Amino acid sequence: MNSRIQLYPDCLRRIFEYIVDSSEYLHITHKNLYSCILVNKLFFQNAIPILWRNPWNPNSNKSKNNYNKKLSIARTILSCLLQYHREQQQDKNLTDIFGLISFENPMKDPIFDYVSYCRHINCLDIENVTRMLIENKRELNVIFDKKHEENIGYILFEEIWRLFMKKCNNIEYLKLPQNINISILPGSQQCLRWLNELECVVGNEMNQSINKNFIGLANICHNLTKIRINPLDKDDRGLATLIKAQNNLEEIHLFTNQHVENLRFINQALSTKSNSLEILSFKGNFYFSSQNSFLSSLHNLKQLHIKFATYSNINCLLNLTVLPKLEFFVIHLNYYSFEISLDCFSKLISTTKGLLRKFEIINATRPPSKIIGLQLFIQSIINHCPLINHLKIWYISDLLNDFKQLLISAEYLNSIEFDFLKML
Template identity: 30%
Template sequence: MNKYLIKTSTFFFNDSVKPYSCSRNLPRLPADCLENIFKYLSDDTDSLYSCLLVNRLWCQIVIRILWRNPWNIDSKPKYNRITSWTCITRTLISLISDASKQSLKRNGVEIPPLIVSSQLSSPICNYLEFCKSLSLKEIHKVRREFLDLIPMSNIEKVYKEDLVEKEIYKLFLERCYSLKYLQLLDVPLTDCPGATSSLSYLCELECNANISSKTFLELSKICLHIQIININPCDKDNKGLATLIKSQKYLKELKLQCSYRDFKVPLISNAISTLSDTLICIRLIRNICISPETLRYLSNIKTLELDLSETQSSHDILKSINLPNLEILDVKFDEVTPFYIYTNLISTTKNSLKKININHWCSVLNEEIRPYLHSIINQCSKSLQYVTIWFSQNVFLDIKQLMISCNNLKTIIFETLDENVDEDEYDNGRIILNLLGKSAPRNLIDLRFNGKWNFDVTDLHEFLKIWKHRKTPLSLRVDIYPFTLSRECINLINKYREDGVLKSFSWC
């Protein structure tokens, strides 16, 4: 990217520089074929730069690809990243309208003549028409580079930051023809004359509920094709945001992150309730802010993700919902909700669940494991590919039945209960490895152990010898405490990795 920005800035703003040309006798591929080929080089900007210099047709196609995501420079060395951001900023300055320049000048931000040189004053291409995404992270970087190019004190820069940020934001909405991703800034769309064109086919929106209701109302008249909305934070019941959500015809995924415990957003909840035909994924982070009735209307939900880092229980939200089409249940964190709630939720599915991931932070009692396992056996045996299983010796036969019934399992995470055990007598490692050696699902390729597992090198050796006869190598992860893997176990595992029996191995 840095080569493209540095070495081609002269070429694109000065028609006297000619690109390398191919022989006229050589046959030419059609533009659509070339574009499909160049797409495979999207992450290889150095190669794209070489292609850009071949001829005018190649140049036009490569420019479109490079500027779809001009921010893809974080993987570059530090010096190249800094240089690239400066070049991007200079190019954007050259695209700022005279009206915006006058507005900046009236507010004490005057672009020096050296920057607005003859080379940069009349770009032959509107690069932003190809740009497909815009986030505040990129705007902040451009803002910083912008202000660094203009002589002023640090105090003045802080004062001018919001002004410059808004002008850059307006520039994108004016010049971009079809943005697909946008992180919304609280700027009236009436101040952005190109918003109707640039946002008409927006697919993904990231925003926060504190943005003015009027901005969301304006957006609801323009954007009708949004598929993903991420609201962070969702700490205000915003009427305009509710209207925007309700106006969407194709909304598939919704993510809500709420900072306050026991806080509810009834207007937004009501809007979400109207999306039963399209919404298939809902992610609830920190606290659940939607009303208990909302999820009951969303019977087509396929993905439910919960990451409740606060102490709020989801009992009232989940206890009576019915999600027959649920495919992914992902509980990343939840220390409060009674475990039987999740067992009951699994029981409402109709052989649709593919993934059940419940983090070890969830509180599980010994007597809750068997009902959980049987709900999986009864409702998910044909579809399940990924599961978390808590081990206890009194449910050994139930775990065996689950592994025999769920033949499509690819990933199993084994957890232990938070009980104090005698380290000298604890032999769960031998039991589970022996069971896996005899009854592991035929499609199993990923095995993980978390918690208080005690593995002996002899038992591990027997298990790996059996696995050697399988055609598919196994990925193994061990994260155990207070026990640990002996040096003999580590050496044995490394040997089987070299032999190709284990695809990967990691441990803590």
């Protein structure tokens, strides 16, 4: 009797998917899954599509052979690109890549349609692939046409993006390129239809392609749950249009190294996401008008992170804000302030309906010399935050009884951090 257990392909695929999806919690790296492709043909056929969902995964490139693995990925993408061009030789819109590239030894066709498995595309990874193909042309036995040698980098970059847009059917994460409008490439509507997470750059010196990308994506993507802009150095109407077009946007992270004022379009767009937005993060000194602040409409917001903003901007942003479902609130001040009033924080806490679990105010350098409203702030925590489990605040010895009351009433408090102040 044969005692061996035969795994069906769909069962094996589910096991591999679980390994990848739970790798962070199980302390399993992609190296473990790579070893599976050596077991037998069945393991090989089911592991490859999952590994290529994100071939640039940092967990898969931590070994000493990191460079060789990246070069192998670049070589594989080039072989997929050549195969795609052979299949589409009648398409006059394609660059005649065979007129630009030749080989000392013929390149073998890929075993799988590797690119079609990708679900994560990062413009930086595409740039790295392009650069590695050019820098390692001798090792890859590649010969570039001398007439186009100066432009071969951009041509390859664009053709690789064309390949991904045409071949990928279910992209989940995208870091947007700055110098090419991918929304008009053939296949982009199907490729980006179910895009879940978008990351990109919006700078003052950016050309119009990034804005066109936003407008184009707004017509294609309606299922984004997370948007990360780093940096956002100007109010961008295209980005605002993209935000408005989303059905269930849950997270927005905005970063800047400048003082950005008059975010009128972004302000209006964020105010339309009151039913879905749960996590909001600012890093930098953004300015929003208190009279029209979108925060007042975000009644489902659960996490608010504000980092490196001036106290005056924070106070203006939080003025008259009501956040009944807020659970996490973290503030990083960007420079030393002689005097800080906690009134706006106390008012906000009083609107949280007992759900606040974490509150932090972190000093950029050293604590302020004077705190206004600390006693009222402590009482707000006592009266409105029964679930608080982490707190970082200032300590003044004159309020010892209030702090005792706080420690007694905070049943779920796991940690508390103090910045000690001296009374003037």
